[in-house]
Amino acid sequence: MSALRLEEVWFGYDDTPVLKGVALDVAGGEAVALLGRNGVGKTTLTKLVVALLQPRSGLVRVGGRITEGKAPEDVARLAAYVFQHPDQQLFARTVWSEVAFGPRQQELSPDETRVIVSEALERVGLEAYAEVHPYDLPAAQRKLVTIAAAMAQRPRVLVLDEPTQGLDRAGVGRVADILRSLTQDDVAVLAVTHDLAFVAEALGRAIVLADGRVAYDGPSRELVLDAVRARELGLEVPPAAALGAALGLPGRPVKVREVVDALRGER
Ligand SMILES: Nc1ncnc2c1ncn2[C@@H]1O[C@H](COP(=O)(O)OP(=O)(O)OP(=O)(O)O)[C@@H](O)[C@H]1O
Ligand SMILES: [Mg+2]
Secondary structure (H helix, E strand, O other), rough: EEEEEEEEEEEOOOOOOOOEEEHHHHHOOOEEEEEEEOOOOHHHHHHHOOOOOOOOEEEEEEEEOOOOOOOOHHHHOOOOEEEHHHHHHHOOOOOOHHHHHHHHOOOOHHHHHHOOOOOOOHOOOOOHHOOOOOOOOHHHHHHHHHHHHHHOOOEEEEEOOOOOOOOOHHHHHHHHHHHHHHOOOOOEEEEEEOOOOHHHHHHHEEEEEEEEEEEEEEEEHHHHHHHHHHOOOOOOOOOHHHHHOOOOOOOOOHHEEEHHHHHHHHH
């Protein structure tokens, strides 16, 4: 069964449609990049997934359940959302209680909550900051707090809007590791991003929106290697892939690591 499925979804904020019959299907354990030009409707689509918006027509199913008529809090157990800007999301007085909010909503026992919260904080590397006020942390760590909070909801689907924005290389690597471990736990990951280097590193499948529809749905590697197609869709090819192509490196590398390996093999 798919973890996330959109069937012929139409949506507009006013009379102009933003999404015009979007269909997609994501299985548990898949990590999917949601791509496309500015203003194409990526954030809109993610809000439909977590029931912050409802389709004009068509269906959204999360964990097999239709979101129609449901409020975001009803969907929260199935789909967690990491906002683009952590400050849109943070509200608690400590990192710990921010992350504990989801488990508490689910009425888990204090012991279970403690285990889940510690695990989530450990996964994002913030276990030492449990008692700190989220706003006393730098922006990059505030982002990690919201990721930990989403993980603590133990969702079937994790939706992230620009998860690497404002993070340094180490932070991006950490997010990539987190997403990888979540997919190993069979979570479906849908990440909106403009960062194709991150896509190449961390997200195996790419869905590109153009003019309200799905214009590409396939391996992110193929997309990243097809510079002409990628540019047509308004995407910027990551430097490592562009470098690999310019040097004609064997094995068509797209990740930094692969470029390094290809260069080593050349000598
Ligand atoms: N609350 C709103 N009310 C009216 N129009 C909106 C609203 N939010 C977004 N829009 C419009 O809907 C379209 C899709 O916006 P959306 O934010 O989903 O795009 P996006 O792909 O996430 O863009 P970006 O890459 O800039 O984040 C845009 O034309 C935008 O101006
Ligand atoms: Mg957006």
